[in-house]
Amino acid sequence: MKTEVTHRTVETNGIRMHLAEAGAGPLVVLCHGFPELWYSWRHQLAVLATAGFHAVAPDMRGYGRTDAPDAIDQYTLLHIIGDMVGLLDALDGEQAVIVGHDWGALVAWHAARLRPDRFRGVIGLSVPFGARGSARPTTVMPQTEDAIWYQLYFQEPGVAEAEYDRDVRVEFRVGRIAISGDAPPSTRPFGMVPRQGRPLRRDAPAPPLPAWLTETDVDFYTAEFTRTGFRGGLNWYRNIDRNWELLAPFDGLRVTAPALYIAGDRDPVLKFPGMDRHIADLGRFVPQLRRTIILPGCGHVTQEERAVEVNSAIIDFLRSLSERAA
Amino acid sequence: MTTEVTHRTVETNGIRMHLAEAGGGPLVVLCHGFPESWYSWRHQLRALADAGFHAVAPDMRGYGRTDRPEAIDQYTLLHLIGDMVGLLDALGANQAVIAGHDWSAPVAWLAALLRPDRFRGVIGLSVPHRPRGQVRPTSVMPQTDEAVFYQLYFQTPGVAEAELEQDVRHTVRSMLYSISGDAPAREGRVTSAGAVGMVRRKGGFIDGMISPVVLPSWLTEADIDFYTREFDRTGFRGGLNWYRNIDRNWELMAPFVGAPVNVPALYIAGDRDPVVRFPGIDRLIPNLADFVSQLRGTIMLPGCGHWTQQERVGEVNAAIIDFLRRL
Numbered sequence: 001m002k003t004e005v006t007h008r009t010v011e012t013n014g015i016r017m018h019l020a021e022a023g024a025g026p027l028v029v030l031c032h033g034f035p036e037l038w039y040s041w042r043h044q045l046a047v048l049a050t051a052g053f054h055a056v057a058p059d060m061r062g063y064g065r066t067d068a069p070d071a072i073d074q075y076t077l078l079h080i081i082g083d084m085v086g087l088l089d090a091l092d093g094e095q096a097v098i099v100g101h102d103w104g105a106l107v108a109w110h111a112a113r114l115r116p117d118r119f120r121g122v123i124g125l126s127v128p129f130g131a132r133g134s135a136r137p138t139t140v141m142p143q144t145e146d147a148i149w150y151q152l153y154f155q156e157p158g159v160a161e162a163e164y165d166r167d168v169r170v171e172f173r174v175g176r177i178a179i180s181g182d183a184p185p186s187t188r189p190f191g192m193v194p195r196q197g198r199p200l201r202r203d204a205p206a207p208p209l210p211a212w213l214t215e216t217d218v219d220f221y222t223a224e225f226t227r228t229g230f231r232g233g234l235n236w237y238r239n240i241d242r243n244w245e246l247l248a249p250f251d252g253l254r255v256t257a258p259a260l261y262i263a264g265d266r267d268p269v270l271k272f273p274g275m276d277r278h279i280a281d282l283g284r285f286v287p288q289l290r291r292t293i294i295l296p297g298c299g300h301v302t303q304e305e306r307a308v309e310v311n312s313a314i315i316d317f318l319r320s321l322s323e324r325a326a
Numbered sequence: 327m328t329t330e331v332t333h334r335t336v337e338t339n340g341i342r343m344h345l346a347e348a349g350g351g352p353l354v355v356l357c358h359g360f361p362e363s364w365y366s367w368r369h370q371l372r373a374l375a376d377a378g379f380h381a382v383a384p385d386m387r388g389y390g391r392t393d394r395p396e397a398i399d400q401y402t403l404l405h406l407i408g409d410m411v412g413l414l415d416a417l418g419a420n421q422a423v424i425a426g427h428d429w430s431a432p433v434a435w436l437a438a439l440l441r442p443d444r445f446r447g448v449i450g451l452s453v454p455h456r457p458r459g460q461v462r463p464t465s466v467m468p469q470t471d472e473a474v475f476y477q478l479y480f481q482t483p484g485v486a487e488a489e490l491e492q493d494v495r496h497t498v499r500s501m502l503y504s505i506s507g508d509a510p511a512r513e514g515r516v517t518s519a520g521a522v523g524m525v526r527r528k529g530g531f532i533d534g535m536i537s538p539v540v541l542p543s544w545l546t547e548a549d550i551d552f553y554t555r556e557f558d559r560t561g562f563r564g565g566l567n568w569y570r571n572i573d574r575n576w577e578l579m580a581p582f583v584g585a586p587v588n589v590p591a592l593y594i595a596g597d598r599d600p601v602v603r604f605p606g607i608d609r610l611i612p613n614l615a616d617f618v619s620q621l622r623g624t625i626m627l628p629g630c631g632h633w634t635q636q637e638r639v640g641e642v643n644a645a646i647i648d649f650l651r652r653l
Contacts, residue, residue, distance in 0.1 A: 013580045073399075074577075082580025089583075114440075114581050245400075246578060248339050248408025249440050251415070 003046045012086030018065035019058040023049025027093040030057040033102020034233045043307035062232020075235040077243045081111045097121040112257040123260045125302040147192035154237040164230040172221040180299035181266040182210035190268040255286045260317045264298025338412030344391035345384040349375025353419040356383040359428020360565045369639040377647045388564020401567040403575045425449035449592045451634040473524040480569040489530040490562045498553040504535035507598040507631035508542035587618045592649045596630025
């Protein structure tokens with residue numbers, strides 16, 4: 001059995017997409033979040049391959065060695081889901097299970113919702129499926145005189161790019177740990193960026209590396225984002241209102257594919273306003289939700305922090321689908 | 327039974343939408359094309375009401391007494407389909423059959439493709455369902471040194487507006503006549519250049535058309551007056567903006583590549599409609615069932631031109647009612 005991770009580039013939806021893959025069998029597509037890479041699934045690829053699946057982790061549009069179109073409007077959820085449908089076509093996969101983390105979770109939920117004929121199952125990590133609200137999203141994000149919600153801070157092209165580019169390494173050596181289960185105590189409310197001064201906190205001393213993160217990992221992310229910058233990933237945020245408009249035809253449409261949701265109980269996403277009730281209610285919008293797994297002590301970086309538990313949950317879910325199909 | 331046509335305005339998808347309606351019963355939404363109005367369904371509303379249906383013909387986004395957002399990117403097919411889903415919600419209807427003519431045939435076909443749970447049947451007039459192509463649509467539209475396909479001519483904001491708005495009555499009269507089944511045969515020539523749908527680079531969209539002295543039997547001076555009043559007030563920009571999203575629509579529909587229309591469907595067109603001779607569409611019509619799995623029929627009306635439901639009221643109404651009753 002092939003458990004080596006190999007790399008290639010495919011054409012999909014008008015862009016060139018780099019991917020890492022391992023194994024053979026039913027296709028599983030792994031979609032990373034912000035600011036991440038195929039590498040965020042490094043602990044999943046070989047394990048899923050050994051379990052009998054063809055695991056594929058692309059660099060998503062705007063990231064790593066995949067194309068990063070210039071125009072902001074090329075980063076809508078429909079473009080990105082189009083990339084995933086085209087990826088299945090490029091891999092000759094009639095169907096796949098789609099797994100996504102963070103922003104990639106939104107891609108996965110909506111891909112399964114819009115194309116249940118192509119995505120026969122969906123796993124969301126960190127971010128649950130959310131029904132479309134009645135108001136334009138950026139109009140209801142928190143802001144005070146002193147601080148604004150980070151997704152608002154990301155809206156203005158060039159601003160967050162400059163801040164991240166100032167010290168790429170600090171995001172991966174400090175920033176990632178700060179949203180993990182190993183985060184040191186913080187006095188600042190999560191997600192609010194001060195209007196004055198340094199918006200992203202870079203003054204904190206680097207904490208010791210937790211067990212799930214190595215200097216090699218930090219080096220890899222740092223090298224990739226030093227080369228590409230953060231603009232591609234930030235452009236996803238700049239389509240939040242546009243996505244809301246474009247998804248109007250799907251109001252009320254539920255995610256009908258079998259589904260699994262996994263998150264850490266120390267993930268800041270779970271502290272977003274209203275999220276606790278929303279997670280408790282997820283089965284209303286995802287009627288075939290098989291399980292919600294909340295990992296104690298785990299933060300935002302789900303599949304990197306808790307590779308073993310996440311892998312076994314994914315494999316259990318995948319096998320339950322295969323058994324039903326057989 | 328209500329057979330009176332009444333009017334109201336509803337909120338849908340962030341805009342205010344004016345609609346004409348008649349009857350009670352299962353909902354049928356009638357979507358007009360370019361450059362038209364709810365009024366293009368004036369001969370259907372009562373007939374469908376009398377047959378036991380709730381017929382609703384909105385002024386589509388950008389037209390008539392419905393809102394006309396400024397920005398061009400507010401006119402994608404997803405906005406237009408979002409309007410229709412929101413219209414069902416506003417009317418308290420879980421489901422509808424959707425009928426669309428001309429530009430709204432793609433609205434109807436794709437609404438049925440995207441939301442088969444809300445649109446239980448679809449009727450396309452003039453324009454058949456087209457599967458998404460491999461390439462950006464405007465990159466393969468015909469153009470020569472002398473002429474461009476009219477959809478390319480419509481791309482630059484302000485150009486076609488200036489021509490069409492110069493004399494609205496002349497525009498309305500010329501368009502309604504020149505691509506109808508009553509226009510003289512011109513060997514496929516419709517607009518100012520030689521081939522179908524081609525516009526001379528040094529001319530315009532209307533300048534090759536004919537404004538008739540005597541109107542054909544299906545069209546009255548009162549009809550011309552109505553359209554003229556509407557477009558005098560609104561201009562043509564809203565409708566033209568639909569064309570300015572052709573490439574954007576193609577991008578946004580990428581997730582749905584290869585997905586067929588799976589609800590029961592009917593296609594109706596006139597054999598003298600220039601649309602059925604557009605590049606690619608001529609070959610598509612005989613194979614439509616490959617992309618529309620429950621196509622119940624393809625009705626080609628002999629001698630009928632582009633304005634299907636206005637030119638052939640009796641046949642179109644009978645075909646629609648027959649289709650509705652079999653669902």
